[in-house]
Amino acid sequence: MGLDVGSTTVKVVVTSADAAPIVRCARHQGRLAETVASLLDEVLPPRARLAVTGSGSAVAAPLGAYGVHEVTAAAEAVARRHPEARTLIDLGGQDAKLVTFERGGTEGGRPHVAMNDRCAAGTGVTLERCLRRIGVSAEAASRVVYRAEEVLPLSARCGVFAETDLVNLARRGVGVDALVASLADAIVLASLGALARGITPRAPVVLLGGPHVFLPALTMAWRRHLAALWKERGIDFDARGRDVFVPDDALYYPALGAALRCEPAPEARPRSRSWLLRAAATARPASLSREERALEATPPHGERPAWPLVDAPVGRYALGIDAGSTVTKAVILDGSRRLVAQSQRASGDPVDDARSLLSAVKASLAEVDPAATLSAIAVTGYGSAWVAPLVGADLEVVETLAHARSARAVMPGVEVVCDVGGQDIKVLALEPDGSLREFWVSSQCSAGIGMVLESTAREFGVERDRYAERAFVARRAPRFEDGCVVFVDAARVGFQREGYEPGEILAGLARALPRIVWTQVMNGVSPATLGRSVLLQGGVQRNEAAVRAQVDHLDATVPGVRVAVHPYPELAGALGAALLALDGASARAPRPLHLPVATLRADDALRCDLCENRCPRAELELVDEGERRTFLVGHGCEAGGEASARDGALRRREREARVPDLYSFEAHQLFVPDPSVKALRRLPRPLRIGIPRVLAQYRAAPFFRAYLEALGVAPRDVVFSPATTDALWREGAHHGSTDPCFPVKVTLAHVHHLLHRVHDRGRRLDALFVPRVTHAVTPVRHAADCASCPVVASSPALVRASFGGDALAERGIALLDPEVALSQPERLRSQMFGAFRALLGMTRDESDAAVDAGAAAVRRFEARLHARAGALLSAPAQGRGAVLVLARPYHADPGISHHVGAELQSLGYPAMSTRAIPRDEAWLRGIMADELRRGVIADPFDVRDLLPECDNSGGGERLWAARVAARHGGLGVLDLSSFKCAQDAPTYAPVRALLSEAGTAYCALHDLDETRPRISLRMRLRTFAKTMQERGLGPWS
């Protein structure tokens, strides 16, 4: 008999020689002992051997059973049931595993197992949460047919990233089928990369685990991607997909496998139900975890101010709508700010949301004032771009500003606003006059805790309104250490395994909330430095346990703090929008609340054709009193808002004339041949060299191109892969053999492109050049070193690990991956000669001359860049600002930086990179005169005062450029960093301190990855633009 005790269910299989297996399954909702006892009581035969597997296998010992690891159990079941199987892929609630059988399951081959790393954990839970977020039942999802052409880019590196992308896509109007198909596709791609790590899973492939059973789209996605892989690698497979399957009763395979492996267990004696209950309940191993102080229900939990009214005529009405990521809210205020109508609806189809909400508030308003008209309408939130034209909004407000406005009304003089919603957390630091001083918005790595509180309670069968009641009675609370929602959920499963009760886990989660806000989101900035009056708002503040934990945390960390809770915490955004609408007193005549006839069309013909991503778009048609208007909505980037490529190009030129985008210019010009480079020799035969357009190429491409051209390679034969796009990434993502930052990971996709899209399609490559750039040239002086990031420098090893065997040799392509120290001239000459001598057959002198040509090309490129930057840096004189993008060189790749250059341009701000800052020492001495006079720095290129141990090129450049921005006065700083960048992390605190002290407008976008959270990104950039304006740095148009 096998018992599989999982994180959500208990399954049991009873096998015997003379009867069909008995199977049972029950959800345990955190009550493991009762569920196990109940199931055993039902099916335990008089004499049986018992083996236990799964995350709750701690019940094995007290039951006198044999414990089997769940993957071992599943592999055993597969080996017995499907002896021909070569691969088992098991997606569980938390972990994903891939088991390969060398010679088929029962032939005694050496099985290998691979598991996802922590960031890719939580597949099953992610799936469940994502479906809930888009309002799709498991049953409806199971009916979705996977169609490859519907699949949209979605990051599934981790559950939160997937959820972030999914919400963004949903708010762009993408249909349910496409969302589910995209989710399935992304999970498969991520699993393939994280599990296979370059191994080719062989057929037949058995798929196990709840997600595979409940979501057939996953199986279809596996078939598609595995077939592509097998085809690419010349492996025979069944084109009908029968090589990849989910067995009948797949859910019970671990329990079955446990039963099959339980021979060593003692034979169980008949047990009474009460004994089983006692035995199962004793399965509480010693806690591995630290515990928190229990939550106390006793008041006070912060101040509770009333919603303030003002003495003003009541006859004016303003509508505020907050189209949030989870819930859309609408309120109507009268002139005295009285809340006369309110309604909420889980976010879904924007047209339906608006219609239903407006009907509700219209009815409420009519009860108060049957003749009421609206003076103004304001919309905010994720879905504002949709809702604004629908309702004829006078104002589309950035969420952060709406929240700040609402907070100021409730608590005049408030210094800190903390808004915790289902997905995002926002912390706003306000000036005494109410203007925005600084802001922090959760990144993917700190988002979604609100949703986790709710979904965990639901998992335990606890109603949202009873969360606090359950948490308050718990006398202990396990400590959740990390703020990443995936980790939190993994820890939750661990705590269940350790025997913590649901109420205790809910208390622990509530205690974790303020740490996530004040440590993770604020990234080390102490709340005590922001002020002592704090207002809590956002839907999560309805949960008294969460409020209690936050008040306790603030009491302990901010001396003399005054904490208040918004009277309508979940409506704060909508109320702020309504207040701003009232403030603005629309120039339009008051009108009745009215919704035009709206139709949403989203078909293939509307897809954007401006790039190969072919993002879906929708057309919103509004017909009102015979007048028809259409809007293109849901586009993936700024350019995608244009109806055609021609319109797009025209608009781009117009915008470029008004607002130069030096950041995008640089990224493009780096790879354009320099006409000044002359060939020093002729090659005996033409050679073509492929170079992935990644990482150090964004620093040194002009050098490498000029070097090769000088040695006789034709400019057209130096072939760079294109800039990163979703399509390029997705096509090559299955080569994933590691999980570092996205800029490194995407290297493999670029190599894939060069092999399959360039070489295999007729432009044959003779060599692939992927240098290991170990040291870079930087403007920084006196630093310990100018080393590259070790991962960037060793990325060619990933290429070698993934392609170094057959893929290159079969094509006759030489892999050239020499070490290159750009900052060490003599070594560089020797390295370049050594790397290309065999291929190009040049002399050392010729190679050295080519190195000189490369260096000259870099100088010319930088001179052009610096000349253009001059115009941006002189703009403050005209009250205009520019944005310095504080990032590593490769962030200039728009596919890495989410097109921030173009996004800023659309907001009226030109962007430039750290490299574009002129190196004119006299000018720099002028702006850094104070530090030089005080002897803090030896010269304008010294950063030792900021980070003495800085020894990497990118880190030094970030610090140097941050100082230029702080002292220049006309620049705002957009700080970009990729997810998991431990090289940038030491610079966060000194950069923020420097800019904060100087009063420089600053916005951090850390944790960038393959996700495409355009809506949330835009919200941050619009808030950033507002902080620029409040510092007198206006837009250029």
Added chain:
Amino acid sequence: MVVIVGTGALYDPLVAAALRGCGIDAEAAAAPTDEALALGRALMPRGHPCSVYYLAGTMVLHARARPGAHCFVTPGDRCGSYATDLQRALHASGAASATVIAPSPERGLGALDALLAGARGLVGQAVLDAMAAGDALCAAGRRLRSRSVDPDEVDGRVGEAIRSVTGALECGGDTAEAIRRHAPSLRPGRRSHAPRLRVRVTGELLPAMSGGDPGAHLVRWMESRGAEVETPLACEWALHQAWRASRCDGELARVRTMILDAWARHAAATGHSLSPPVDASAWVEAAEEWVPVSLCSGAGFTEIAVYLDVERSRRADLVVSLKPFASIPSSSTSDAVLHALSRRGTVGFLSLEVNGDGHTQMRSRLELAMDFAQRREGIGRS
């Protein structure tokens, strides 16, 4: 007061004792704890590997418990590049006068030299003796536990020997002789005939030298499941440092000999036949195909060297690489390079991320890897 921190609960006190023996006022910080991790996270920006948070919290707790002007000295590898952030955390917690020194060959040893007041040679030998003694006693303890001696009893016997070594270090005595006096109690018993799974741990310094993970005690846990576990030696770390230093000042041959000599003397004193340390410099050529060896990407390079060494010597059945979450060099090495190497090789490999939490999940993964390795090697379940 010099405070040694960051090499684990065994080595920090021994190194501090070595410094005291050279006339330097020194002590060791306590072993990293969950409380230290939480404190470090609260005081530092997000994005660091967890070992940095452990370190910051440990320093702050030490400064709070023993107020005064502290100079924390920590190895200059991974955590050393965060010295300014560590110092900032100390200052933010109220330890305004605390300083942090993280010496590394590439950044120079100037700050350390100033601290040692010109006694570098003397201190160097004493510290090498401390590390080698720690290695020998640590390995002897593991060997005893693998002979089924009660772990608590082993801790007692090894603890006695450590106290003797500490005494010898403090008075400039012979540390190998101090171990030799305890050799009878450290002598291994009869080896069980039942084959055991042999696990070699590698990875970044702090987690790998702190019993697997300061919070989860993975090594003890693996031993409790019947495995014979070999952990990284401080001498291996020292050999790697020496190799790195050799690219700066060419002292490799001399220092390398000193390290190997110190290790041999102390290992012999235990009465055990212990595996010698893996010398990273011996694997430069083999590793060069995979990593740019001219870069200071320490742990990644050491991990490859360890794997290659184990593959050649077959001294383990499973290599477990411990990487702090967000440690990209280690991640790149263990996820990509070592996976590629292990596909060609015969030794099992598991890359395990540690983050100070999620212990249950970590153990589950380890259990699975051990289970598969046992099946591969035909070792019965213990």
